[in-house]
Amino acid sequence: MNEKQFDKIKNGKGFIAALDQSGGSTPKALAAYGVQEDAYANEDEMFNLVHDMRTRIITSPAFDSKYILGAILFEQTMDREIEGMYTADYLAEKKEIVPFLKVDKGLAEEANGVQLMKPITNLDELLKRANERHIFGTKMRSVIKEPNEEGIRAIVDQQFEVGKQIIAAGLIPIIEPEVDINSSGKKECEQLLKKEILKHLDQLQDTENVMLKLTIPTEANVYKELIDHPRVVRVVALSGGYSTVIANEKLKENEGLIASFSRALSQDLNANQTDEEFNDTLEKAVQSIYEASI
Known part of the structure; x- marks a missing residue:
């Protein structure tokens, strides 16, 4: 465990950038960035x-440790390089930003009002590689759609079971049981969760x-007990489909909750912008996002 990074994440001012769109969500992320599907012929391209998009974000002078505490990476991003350095090393050494890794393999089919994680079949090997690449922590996502007590219990049981495996590997897990912002029982889901x-x-x-990554709650400060818990390093919020403006407004209502936004961070970036515009x-x-987080 890197104690300097631990202290930064626990006590630092700022937010965590989510740059971890995986295979399934990559075409959507590229399209939002102005790169349509006819621009590439296969998965490698x-x-x-x-x-290239993530490199442009990370190397931008705006991507600054004064405001950004950490960044969550996709597995392929961890294994690729930026300016001749593995991405996590570039983040830590050049930017003083703490690197995290998304480890889940996507969502299972919905049952009992929730979507559990698919089995992470190569987790031991992935955690070994994460340590070699100087990753600090991991992130894994499941989704809650209905206030179903059995389903929510299964989600949290699975998250902590995998989380303990990650802790045993010397990493800090970000446990992410997302509550769907469109759920008609969102507030009740949050209480059960x-x-x-x-x-x-x-x-x-x-x-x-552990760390927790949670949907911004309907009732402000409902997660304060989690934020103050001695076993919780930090609680971060996902934007969950809210626009940047709305996500920031909702975040400001919650004391001690900081952002870990993906779409809300990059929604206005475009491949065709000049470097200055970008x-x-x-x-x-x-x-x-920084202002909303502090």
Whole structure:
């Protein structure tokens, strides 16, 4: 465990950038960036283009550790290089930004009002590689759509079961049971989720720490108990499909909750922008998310 990085994530001012769109969501991310599907002939070309996009974001002067504490990477991004350095090393050494890795393999079919994670079949090998690449922590996402107690319990049980494997590998897991912002029972889902998470947090040993990535709650400060829990390093919020403006407004209502936005960070960036336009646009997004986070 890198103690300097741990302290930065636990106590630093700023937010965590999510740059972890995977295979399924990459075409959508590229299209939003102004790169349509006719621009690439196969998956390799697609991943080259998305790495170019991420490189442009990470190397921008607007992507600054004064405002950004950490960045979540896709597996392929971890294994690729920026300016001759592995991405995590570039982030840590050139930018002083803490690198995280998305480890989940996507979502299973919906059952009991939730979507569990698909099995992470290569997790041991992936965590070994993450350590070799100097990754600090990991992230894994599942989704809650309905206030179904059995389903929500299964989500949290699965998240913490995998989380303990990640802790044993010397990394900090970001546990992400997302509540769908369009759920008609969103507020009730959040109450059930908090209860289940607290149960698991209270069972962790003093040496076991986690982070939480949660949908911005309907009722402000409902997650304050989680934020203050001694086993929680930090609670970060996903934008969940909200626009940057709305996500920032909702975030500001929650004391101690910081952003970990993906779409809300990059929604106005475009491949056709000049470097000056790109950097100015990114700087505005970074500043607004930072202000909402502090």
